[in-house]
Amino acid sequence: MRALKLVDTNRLELREVPVPEPGPGQVRVKIAGAGLCHSDVTIMAAGAEGSPFHGITIGHEGAGHVDALGTGVTAVREGQPVIIDLLWSCGHCRQCVQGRSNACQVNGTRWMFPTTPGLGPDGTMADYLVADVRHVVPLDGGPLPALDPHGIAPLADAAVTPMHAINTVRGRLDGGATVVVIGLGGLGHMALQILRAVGAARIIAVDANPAKVEQATRLGADLALLADDQTAARILDETEGFGADVVFDFAGVDATVDLATKTVAPEGHLRLAGLGGGSFAYTLNGVNAVPWGVTVQTSYGGTRADLDEVVALARRGLIHVETTDYRLDDYAKAFADLEAGTLPGRAILVP
Ligand SMILES: [Zn+2]
Numbered sequence: 001m002r003a004l005k006l007v008d009t010n011r012l013e014l015r016e017v018p019v020p021e022p023g024p025g026q027v028r029v030k031i032a033g034a035g036l037c038h039s040d041v042t043i044m045a046a047g048a049e050g051s052p053f054h055g056i057t058i059g060h061e062g063a064g065h066v067d068a069l070g071t072g073v074t075a076v077r078e079g080q081p082v083i084i085d086l087l088w089s090c091g092h093c094r095q096c097v098q099g100r101s102n103a104c105q106v107n108g109t110r111w112m113f114p115t116t117p118g119l120g121p122d123g124t125m126a127d128y129l130v131a132d133v134r135h136v137v138p139l140d141g142g143p144l145p146a147l148d149p150h151g152i153a154p155l156a157d158a159a160v161t162p163m164h165a166i167n168t169v170r171g172r173l174d175g176g177a178t179v180v181v182i183g184l185g186g187l188g189h190m191a192l193q194i195l196r197a198v199g200a201a202r203i204i205a206v207d208a209n210p211a212k213v214e215q216a217t218r219l220g221a222d223l224a225l226l227a228d229d230q231t232a233a234r235i236l237d238e239t240e241g242f243g244a245d246v247v248f249d250f251a252g253v254d255a256t257v258d259l260a261t262k263t264v265a266p267e268g269h270l271r272l273a274g275l276g277g278g279s280f281a282y283t284l285n286g287v288n289a290v291p292w293g294v295t296v297q298t299s300y301g302g303t304r305a306d307l308d309e310v311v312a313l314a315r316r317g318l319i320h321v322e323t324t325d326y327r328l329d330d331y332a333k334a335f336a337d338l339e340a341g342t343l344p345g346r347a348i349l350v351p
């Protein structure tokens with residue numbers, strides 16, 4: 001089969017490798033679509049020999065059909081459509097059983113996220129992937145319509161990551177609230193739809209790209225703003241000078257963290273989910289302080305419960321992924337378009 005391998009710093013190669021066999025408790029999935037994420041670009045920079053990422057098959061968003069069952073597997077059937085969980089946490093440590101499986105203490109460390117396909121085990125940009133059966137989620141069965149796995153792989157990360165951040169502030173999304181979503185790429189475009197589906201808050205969307213701003217109202221924003229040096233003042237105007245109840249930053253560069261900090265209300269929530277390398281500087285009071293009572297939380301991925309919820313929202317037709325398809329062997333073009341930042345939504349590699 002073909003697998004997209006990280007063979008050196010910023011160098012990918014589509015190579016022929018043996019089809020993996022599922023062991024006991026595992027399934028093999030025939031990939032129908034794999035999503036491209038900015039994290040893939042970050043990992044590619046660490047592809048040199050000696051790095052833990054050297055030689056891996058990349059891709060951490062994937063969905064497809066169950067193709068073969070290892071011994072003892074009864075939870076899924078051959079041919080069943082499934083999505084692959086982003087984080088392969090242990091399921092039984094204290095963090096996992098208390099609902100923080102995205103911070104699993106057995107398969108992750110204080111600074112290292114839990115085991116993730118495409119960032120350790122071979123990932124989704126290949127014809128097939130093998131995973132423990134508990135790390136795949138069926139896309140059919142029960143009363144809801146089934147999902148076609150082609151085109152929905154980004155639910156595993158681009159939707160789960162905002163779902164997790166949003167679930168930390170669900171009680172704040174009442175009809176009188178205002179939330180701000182900064183960064184309308186893969187994660188942000190899903191966040192708008194999830195916020196619309198699960199809460200009544202007014203949504204203000206912000207991006208520096210006019211095409212993404214234009215798309216935002218269609219995806220659920222009440223007001224979409226093209227970022228400039230007046231954006232913070234405009235958001236404060238829109239909130240009677242008080243600020244927004246919740247500000248999500250899905251870019252995470254200095255300018256967006258700054259905008260988030262300048263527009264959050266007292267007792268509001270800053271949710272910094274973008275990994276753009278920005279810094280968050282604050283003082284306890286004085287000039288660079290955030291307003292009283294503000295909570296600040298970063299996030300990595302989400303839990304299995306967050307994944308189950310986004311799958312349910314998608315099966316009900318309440319959220320959908322905006323995608324552009326590329327053939328697996330056309331990966332170079334897909335990555336070039338991702339890095340150019342012009343893609344609306346998510347690029348999908350189709351084996
Ligand atoms: Zn990702």
Ligand SMILES: [Zn+2]
Nearest residue numbers: 090093096104
């Ligand atoms: Zn665990």
